[in-house]
Amino acid sequence: MTPFAHLRVEGVYTGAVRVIDKGRGAVVSEPQSEILCALDGIVGDRHFGFTKSAGVRERAFHSKGTPIWNPRTWSAVSVEELAEIAASMSVAEVKAEWLGANLLFSGVENLTLLPPLTRLVFSSGAVLLVYGENLPCVGPANVIKKLGTSLNAASSKTFGKAAAKKRGLVGWVERAGGIRPGDTVEAHLP
């Protein structure tokens, strides 16, 4: 089967909570040499598990705290979209780990537009399935304000506006495997 696009893994990360500013928590991930994707998630990551407790993102259908299937054991962003977000916010750069991402890809202009159930087939053997766009949240805005180098505050957009349709993808694991920087990835549309 011919892939729709080819990607390259530029970085892999696992998430940890780090509080920045008083009372304002934000999830920041940390670079790793490899991440291990089991069928129930990335080993050691905070989003691990076939199930989760429904939160604010799920409130359209589930009351807070209800046990539900976990659609997002991984999140991914791209070099291309992070550069666009940084330009819109007038900061020198936006790092993948500031958004709590597990994967940084390069190779496609609009990673976030890959549709649900797109299959990401890694050279290592892992296969990830796309659930959808990562919904906006306030955490990254706080992190970028704290850690980003402002170039021109006057022309900067808020994170929410800058990151619309560029915030990356979330999804779950279809086939287990390790993933390292340098791995190549075939993206197959559903």
Place this chain on the structure above:
Amino acid sequence: MTPFAHLRVEGVYTGAVRVIDKGRGAVVSEPQSEILCALDGIVGDRHFGFTKSAGVRERAFHSKGTPIWNPRTWSAVSVEELAEIAASMSVAEVKAEWLGANLLFSGVENLTLLPPLTRLVFSSGAVLLVYGENLPCVGPANVIKKLGTSLNAASSKTFGKAAAKKRGLVGWVERAGGIRPGDTVEAHLP
């Protein structure tokens, strides 16, 4: 949120293997008064489990026997589409259990066309997610040949042709709950 369509549960079933004809197995399900959907599948059903061993349906991406995430803990057909299949095959009826279905719905003309990640919200509290169309297999053809009452063999189509785009849906469970005949269902598009 306004649902795209309203369905009604006409029957619920769990699957068991029953061999018909020598050497020709076919999966036939059995009517129940209620099915219990856990997050990892329908309790007591043969497709239960967050994971499965890759089979012939997954061969485009996975070698046989590889452990993968299980996209189909349930399957559903509709009264409307079964009537169309029966008419095309010139048999008096095609029963949901002959296709090994877990759920029989009424209320939409083309159940099978509901897209992936459609959310089926049951009055009981269960929520199911759609993976996609149930792919054709040879089992139902054998069952219908054995159990169906032929009306006009000359005008009959094969099951594969008669059931194209009418074979129903498969998917997995997002929120647990019991499902009974008579329950109502809201279908929300992704």
